[in-house]
Amino acid sequence: MRRTAAALLLALTCCAGPAPVAAQATLQEAVAEVRGAVQAVVPLAPVVDRSEDRVSDAAVAHIIRWEITSPAYYERRLRSPIWPGGASGVTWCVGYDGGHQSAPVIRRDWAGHRAVARLATTAGITGTKARDVLPRYRDIVTPYDYCARIFRDVTLPAYHRLARRTFADGWELLPEDAQGTLTATVYNRGASMVGSRRSEMVTLRDVCVPRGDVRCMAAQYRAMCRIWRGTINEAGLCGRYNDAARLAESAK
Template identity: 55%
Template sequence: MRRLTYILVLLLCACAAAPVPAALPLVVTTPAPTAERVDAVVEDMQSATAAHAAPAIAAVRDVVQAVLPAPEDDEPPLVSPAAVAHIVRWEVTSPAYYQRKLQRPIWPGGASGVTWGIGYDGGHQSARLILRDWEAHPDAAQLAGTAGITGGRAKAALPAYRDIIVPFGLAERVFVDTSLPVYRRSTLHAYGDGALSLPPDAFGALLGNTYNRGSSMVGDRNREKRAIRDVCIPAGDVTCIGMQLRSQCRLWRDTALEAGLCGRRDSEAALAEGAR
């Protein structure tokens, strides 16, 4: 019995010490009921900013070219400019709004951590990753202190970070260089390489949905995503994609998030439906 206990302690220590990979977002493999609860928490965390931003949406298409690096050798951009505009609009409303309200870290609520930039949640990152992503910021070491702090603990910790200012220019650069490539890979992981055959704006609509809702395909909460993967994409049907994106609104009916998230789903659907 002592030997077994010793082995278990060693295993637990090894698990605790194992580094968290900075690759694709987690793919849920737990049983459906548990996974659905996990998905719901993640969605609420990722959606909190959108609920605040939605009432004051402003056009940001004029800044998209400044956000996206110029493609080389006539290569298409990593993500369509319209899709980038969609995500930026729903995460921070506009550069002007960002400068007025979001230059300093915030706590969006729920299971979120201390958040800054364009939806960058320090609580769901490792300190090493934060230091790498924000190495150009003079307070990167201080921002790295938010790693792993979420929920009520993040709310309590927020005052220690409110003196940090994150300029929009740096926020957009981290968004383009770090967040977009990760979520592009995550979108392909969820929907398969067939998604690349879609028009760029339709693929961008799916990427925007993944950015907000995650990549899980598990359970009833994600039935529309499975329909997009299994029915709409094989048929190349952007109208089908738009219908399934709007149908996701059922998840927030009669909740405080309905206006913001149903509006966001409508925006994604319109982006997909207008894709050519």
């Protein structure tokens, strides 16, 4: 089952195609802006075999596309660990930040990785210290198919549970793809509802989701663009949330 899911994920994400070079750079900058903060507050949990933790294939493809562009781009540029910047630690796969995990968690999540013992030593190393130690880990390779499986089976269920708790009122009224857009939003932006930058999140929680209104959700995703307008992240993050809006609207 897991192998089948990974193969389907690969097929879905291949269909999106690679983004232009400029868009790839903008996307990586956008990811770096939020990754450290999100990973710091959302611990990655082991997979639990519960149907409610399943993220739809379309939503997984959406997240993968906006995190790494495509499997081909991942294989060219992201097979080895990177340091996204800021408060991040040594990071591999789809935003798995070793600096914000404990060594036992890394060993559990990546038990099948041939370099798991070395990856576990990245635990707790963040910021410029992570930047400085990165060369020690650049020879470690995580192939896309393995990365995709761990991302889907280990990483996403934790964020899906967080999204379900955050948007609990009306969650069950939503189609799987619409639920997946909320998981994608929490993965990218966290679950905080505090501050003017979070007004669309509050409307999602208090108005759209309780009504099961996917058009309302789409409108809030598009409205989020005002947060990044005029910044270096506008193209990447506005594109991401316009895509989320389309996925919500098409959800059945």
